[in-house]
Amino acid sequence: xxxxxxSKSTDINKDSGEKRVxxxxxxxxxxxxxxxxxxxxxxxxGTLPGVKVTSVNKFTCSDSGQxxxxxxxxxxxxxxxxVAACSPKTHEPTFRACIEQMGLxxxxxxxxxxxxxxSWIHMWEKEKATEKAKDLIRMGVERAKLLEPLQASEVPVxxxxxxxxxxxxxxxxxxxxxxxxxxVYLVEKEPSxxxxxxxxxxxxxxNDCSICILGPKMVEVARNKNIKIMxxxxxxxxxxxxxxxxxxxxxxxxxxxxTKCTGCAKCSEVCPVEVPYDFNEGFGTRxxxxxPFPQAVPLRAVLDKENCISCKACAKACQxxxxxYDMQPGFTDLNVGVIIGAVGFKTYDPExxxxxxxxxxxxxxxxxxxxxxxxxxxxxxxxxxxxxxxKEPIRVGFVNxxxxxDKATNIYCSGVCCMYTIKNAQLLKEKRxxxxxxxxxxxxxxxxxxxxESYNRSRNLGVKFLRGRPSEVKEDPVTKNIKVRxxxxxANEIRNLEFDxxxxxxxxxxxxxxxxxxxxxxxxxxxxxxxxxxxxxxRPVDTTIDGVFLAGVASGPKDIPYAVSQGSACASRxxxxxxxxxxxxxxxxxxxxxxxxxxxGVCLPMCPFQAIKMDETxxxxxxxxxxxxxxxxxxxxxxxxxxxxxGALEQSHFKNEQVLAQVKNVFKFxxxxx
Amino acid sequence: xxxxxxxxxxxxxxxxxxAFCCNWCSYAGADLAGVSRFQYPPTVKVLRVMxxxxxxxxxxxxxxxxxxxxxxxxxxxxxxxxxxxxxRNAEVRINNTKKALAKLGFDKRLRLEWISAxxxxxFSEVIRDFTEEIKKLGQNPVKEVKK
Numbered sequence: 119x120x121x122x123x124x125s126k127s128t129d130i131n132k133d134s135g136e137k138r139v140x141x142x143x144x145x146x147x148x149x150x151x152x153x154x155x156x157x158x159x160x161x162x163x164g165t166l167p168g169v170k171v172t173s174v175n176k177f178t179c180s181d182s183g184q185x186x187x188x189x190x191x192x193x194x195x196x197x198x199x200x201v202a203a204c205s206p207k208t209h210e211p212t213f214r215a216c217i218e219q220m221g222l223x224x225x226x227x228x229x230x231x232x233x234x235x236x237s238w239i240h241m242w243e244k245e246k247a248t249e250k251a252k253d254l255i256r257m258g259v260e261r262a263k264l265l266e267p268l269q270a271s272e273v274p275v276x277x278x279x280x281x282x283x284x285x286x287x288x289x290x291x292x293x294x295x296x297x298x299x300x301x302v303y304l305v306e307k308e309p310s311x312x313x314x315x316x317x318x319x320x321x322x323x324x325n326d327c328s329i330c331i332l333g334p335k336m337v338e339v340a341r342n343k344n345i346k347i348m349x350x351x352x353x354x355x356x357x358x359x360x361x362x363x364x365x366x367x368x369x370x371x372x373x374x375x376x377t378k379c380t381g382c383a384k385c386s387e388v389c390p391v392e393v394p395y396d397f398n399e400g401f402g403t404r405x406x407x408x409x410p411f412p413q414a415v416p417l418r419a420v421l422d423k424e425n426c427i428s429c430k431a432c433a434k435a436c437q438x439x440x441x442x443y444d445m446q447p448g449f450t451d452l453n454v455g456v457i458i459g460a461v462g463f464k465t466y467d468p469e470x471x472x473x474x475x476x477x478x479x480x481x482x483x484x485x486x487x488x489x490x491x492x493x494x495x496x497x498x499x500x501x502x503x504x505x506x507x508x509k510e511p512i513r514v515g516f517v518n519x520x521x522x523x524d525k526a527t528n529i530y531c532s533g534v535c536c537m538y539t540i541k542n543a544q545l546l547k548e549k550r551x552x553x554x555x556x557x558x559x560x561x562x563x564x565x566x567x568x569x570x571e572s573y574n575r576s577r578n579l580g581v582k583f584l585r586g587r588p589s590e591v592k593e594d595p596v597t598k599n600i601k602v603r604x605x606x607x608x609a610n611e612i613r614n615l616e617f618d619x620x621x622x623x624x625x626x627x628x629x630x631x632x633x634x635x636x637x638x639x640x641x642x643x644x645x646x647x648x649x650x651x652x653x654x655x656x657r658p659v660d661t662t663i664d665g666v667f668l669a670g671v672a673s674g675p676k677d678i679p680y681a682v683s684q685g686s687a688c689a690s691r692x693x694x695x696x697x698x699x700x701x702x703x704x705x706x707x708x709x710x711x712x713x714x715x716x717x718x719g720v721c722l723p724m725c726p727f728q729a730i731k732m733d734e735t736x737x738x739x740x741x742x743x744x745x746x747x748x749x750x751x752x753x754x755x756x757x758x759x760x761x762x763x764x765g766a767l768e769q770s771h772f773k774n775e776q777v778l779a780q781v782k783n784v785f786k787f788x789x790x791x792x
Numbered sequence: 793x794x795x796x797x798x799x800x801x802x803x804x805x806x807x808x809x810x811a812f813c814c815n816w817c818s819y820a821g822a823d824l825a826g827v828s829r830f831q832y833p834p835t836v837k838v839l840r841v842m843x844x845x846x847x848x849x850x851x852x853x854x855x856x857x858x859x860x861x862x863x864x865x866x867x868x869x870x871x872x873x874x875x876x877x878x879x880r881n882a883e884v885r886i887n888n889t890k891k892a893l894a895k896l897g898f899d900k901r902l903r904l905e906w907i908s909a910x911x912x913x914x915f916s917e918v919i920r921d922f923t924e925e926i927k928k929l930g931q932n933p934v935k936e937v938k939k
Contacts, residue, residue: 205823206840234826235838239916246806246834254837642876650872662874706842726876755875756846760885772846780839781855784810 137263138170140196141255142187144178144203146233151176153237155248159202162252168263170194179209184216191220198262202230202255223267225705225771230258253784260779268705268770273750275361275665276455277696280305282353282635285313286332286678287670288460289339290685291692296344298689300696303452304339305367307631309350310414312336313462317397317486319493321678322541323572329413329495336415348450349416352631356457356638359750360665360701365452371445373421374407378440381417383409385432385441393425395497399487402497407432407441412495456665456692459639459649460685463671464629466521466528468622473520473527475620479593480506481600482620485516485538492545502546504619506598511618512552515602516543517588518559522625530646532625533675536563539623540573543581555581556615558588558604566679584613591620626675639666640727649673659687662753663727664701667691706754706771708747714766717742721758721767727751730758807861807926809836809919812847816874817908818866824912832916835923836864843867844904845878849889852902856893859935862901862926864918869906879906900929 141163145151160172171194175183178201190196199222201213206229214224232251240247277300281292284306292304304311315321316336318328339345348367355366374385389405397404397411406425409417421432421441433441465486468476475482481504483491494500504511516539522532536559543555557576562583564570577583590603600620606613628647636643641661642650651673652660659667669684670676676684695701708721708730715737721730722745729751737744745767756769768774813819819840825832841847844867852863865886867879886904893899903922907915 205826207820207823231823231838234823236834238826238829239832240834241829241831243834250834250837257837257839640876642873643871645872724881726873726878753875755843755878756841757843757875757878757881760846760848761881769842769846772841774848774850777839777841777846777848777851778854781810781851782858784837784839784855785808785859 137168137198138194138196139168139198139200139259139262140187140190140194141169141172141200141202141259142178142183142190143172143174143232143255144183144201145174145176146204146237147176150203150233150237153241153244153247154232154251155244158248159251159255163255163259166256166259169259170196178203179212184212187213187216188220191217191222197222198226198228198265200228200230200255200258200262202232202251202258204233205231205235225268226262226265228258228262228265230255257780257783260783261776264773264776264779266770266773270702270705271749272700273359273361273703275695275699275701276453277301277699278303278452278454279456279458279692279696280353280363280365280452280454281458281460283313283460283462283670283672284311284339284347284349285460285462285670285681286315286335287681287685288313288458289335290682291458291460291669291688292345293335293339293342294686294689295692295696296342298693300344300693302345303348303367303454304345305348305351305353307350307352308410309372309418309420310410310416311339311347311349312413312415315678316411316413317399317490319489319496320541320545322537323568325541325545333413336413340415347416350420353635353638354449359748360663360703361455361695362750363454363457363665365454365457367450367452369448369450371423371447372418373423373426373443373445374419374436374440375442376416376418376440378438379418379436380438381409381414381419382437383419384435384437385419388431388435390429390431391425391427393422398490398497399484401487401490456667456695457639458667458669458688458692459635459641459672460669460688461632461635461649461672462629463626463648463675466624466627468520468624471527474517474588474622475591475593475600476622479591479598479600480504481511481593481598481618482591482622484622484624485535485542486624488542488621489538492542500549502549502619504598509618510550513554513617513619514543514546514556515600515615515617515620516555516557516623517620518557518623519587520622520624521627523560528625528627528646530675531563533563534677535623535625537569537572537677539621540564540576540581542621544572544576544579547576547579547581556584556617557581558584558586558602560585560587566677586613626671632672635672639663641666641668644674646674648675659684659691664703665695703750704752704754706769707749707752708754708756708758709768709770710745710747711766711768712737712744714764715742715744716764716766717744718763719745720761720763721745724758724761725752726755726757727753729753805931806833807835807923807931808859809862809864809922809926810855810860811836811838811864811866811919812841812844812851813838813907814844814867814874814879815840815842817868817872818844818905818915820909821866821907821911821915824909825915826912828912830913830916832919833923835926836919843873843875843878844882845875845885847882847885849885849892852889856898856901856932857934859932860901861929861932862903862922864903864905864922866905866907866915866918869908872908901926901932
């Protein structure tokens with residue numbers, strides 16, 4: 119610790135006086151050396167003004183290569199280092215650390231890519247590649263001479279966390295963080311926590327009862343002293359930055375006092391209003407005042423004001439006097455260090471496009487509807503019936519990839535539909551062996567433990583698999599049976615099939631709230647409309663916003679084990695910040711020169727992170743309020759810098775003169791005319 | 793190189809293109825072209841900026857004035873910007889710069905492309921295509937004047 123403090127304090131000193139550049143050309147085995155004549159390159163670069171030493175290494179990133187850099191820094195008293203090697207994406211951190219050990223500011227390194235951008239792509243043009251390498255390194259040397267020292271700054275981190283979304287991923291994140299001793303606020307927009315998993319009947323591949331395994335977890339969340347559940351609440355505003363987010367949460371009125379309500383549901387019994395029950399995918403009804411579902415946490419009623427007719431029957435029935443018709447939305451302001459977004463998804467709605475007759479024919483239903491029909495606590499007590507006549511179907515057809523892998527809807531694979539269709543067919547077949555099941559698929563995808571086994575179990579049970587996508591779906595006007603014309607692409611024949619019930623395996627799509635969350639947390643969206651992680655492989659739960667993490671389907675289709683793992687992963691990633699109580703922020707930021715700033719404010723709307731604020735008081739005696747960059751918020755993109763009409767804004771490490779030094783040195787041409 | 797650049801239009805002349813690539817998508821796309829060994833002509837030199845929106849019109853003008861035959865600005869696809877919507881700002885700026893350059897007949901020498909980190913092949917194709925286009929346009933006339 120003392121070492122690094124010491125080295126940091128000497129950083130600035132190393133910048134004084136003459137710029138002494140050392141250039142280290144890497145051969146990367148034969149990757150560079152086999153194409154680029156590194157010796158000739160080093161010789162040429164050695165002639166450039168300011169270059170005190172050049173060196174060619176077989177592998178500059180190796181211990182001996184790094185030792186060479188460090189020795190030469192000492193020997194030649196270098197204060198700028200140019201490494202010409204692979205991509206800065208791979209080894210910039212390596213060499214930054216290498217020169218920092220020698221007391222140089224880490225930003226005094228300039229990394230030139232002569233492998234990915236030169237030797238690898240000009241493999242058959244060795245001479246031209248050598249010339250290009252010279253040009254690229256010359257650009258780097260000129261830029262290096264203008265590099266300025268930067269300090270990554272530290273910000274304190276509030277050791278509290280906000281988890282948005284209390285599905286299984288969010289709950290897992292909250293539980294893990296709470297168990298590590300951190301205060302967690304768990305915000306859920308629905309009246310109960312539990313998310314989509316609470317609605318599933320059984321879950322693949324082991325077919326355990328979904329609510330039986332989720333219910334105890336929900337109770338555990340409620341019981342945990344460190345978790346504050348904010349159900350029926352939504353995040354309305356987020357301000358601040360890593361370690362110090364200020365969040366405004368709105369609590370939607372339940373029109374009853376949750377501290378008095380016991381969840382006895384006496385109010386529901388007397389309520390005369392019946393509306394389609396959303397928890398059962400619109401099958402059956404619920405009352406205008408209702409307990410969301412029997413295992414709800416918190417087990418409290420909620421009044422649906424839109425459908426309430428104000429008859430006040432519930433108020434009379436409520437023995438604890440909890441009902442309050444005049445309840446207003448409440449607000450809570452939170453200060454948290456990290457935010458975990460586990461905002462979930464919805465299933466694809468086939469209604470607008472009438473995919474496979476959905477919405478036109480009664481007996482075409484979605485898999486979620488089928489799921490509720492299968493459920494013992496569902497609208498039919500677990501009897502799968504078809505909507506047209508409430509008879510139990512014998513011939514059941516399943517269509518896979520509805521709203522997935524389809525250019526007309528979504529091109530991506532939702533990942534879970536094959537498995538839940540296999541499971542659904544199994545469950546009904548086990549319940550009623552006389553039923554006959556046909557799954558019409560494009561491909562069956564069963565990765566991960568136990569999935570292929572589950573598929574085999576379905577086959578053994580007699581579930582038929584037909585590779586083909588229905589080309590025509592019609593309803594028999596008399597029997598209301600569904601007639602499907604489908605090409606069996608394995609048997610190479612057209613089949614005309616008749617089903618009593620057709621179930622659509624609808625895919626995963628973003629829900630309506632995702633845009634709001636995206637804007638509040640300033641995240642990006644991927645091509646599938648779901649939120650984007652920082653890196654698809656190496657930083658799968660981080661986002662480009664420091665201190666914000668993503669778990670579950672919010673960042674791409676996932677099954678339950680994957681979502682749970684991500685919840686835990688988020689908690690673990692967040693703990694790094696929460697436990698250290700500090701965060702390191704980007705050294706490359708925009709900087710305002712108040713002497714030049716005219717206070718016009720052009721830069722303010724340019725910033726995608728709202729990192730620029732106008733000062734509240736005028737600067738010195740100018741009478742002008744100047745722009746000010748909040749360093750912890752600035753991500754260093756430089757868009758404001760380009761917009762600034764006066765040149766008061768500069769992007770550190772990418773200052774105009776630094777970029778122009780490269781531009782000027784792209785072509786030797788100008789030297790010829792000079 | 794210098795001899796080549798100063799050589800008259802015709803045999804052996806190869807364009808000189810400067811490519812501003814954003815750190816997150818296009819620079820990584822150029823890296824992927826390398827990793828995948830997608831060969832393209834050594835006409836282009838990549839200059840890394842954090843975001844395509846950092847590219848000032850002044851940088852482009854300076855490059856053209858100094859004899860660049862073409863300038864490419866490459867960023868993340870719209871909607872994929874690492875900085876949310878920096879590339880939209882870049883789009884406006886580059887289009888305006890193009891309009892200004894059109895008056896000098898230089899507009900075709902400036903190109904804006906969206907190249908993602910997964911589009912190594914596209915990166916090499918863009919470079920090949922732009923190189924061909926510049927070859928048709930011929931050398932940057934500034935060079936002749938300067939001579």
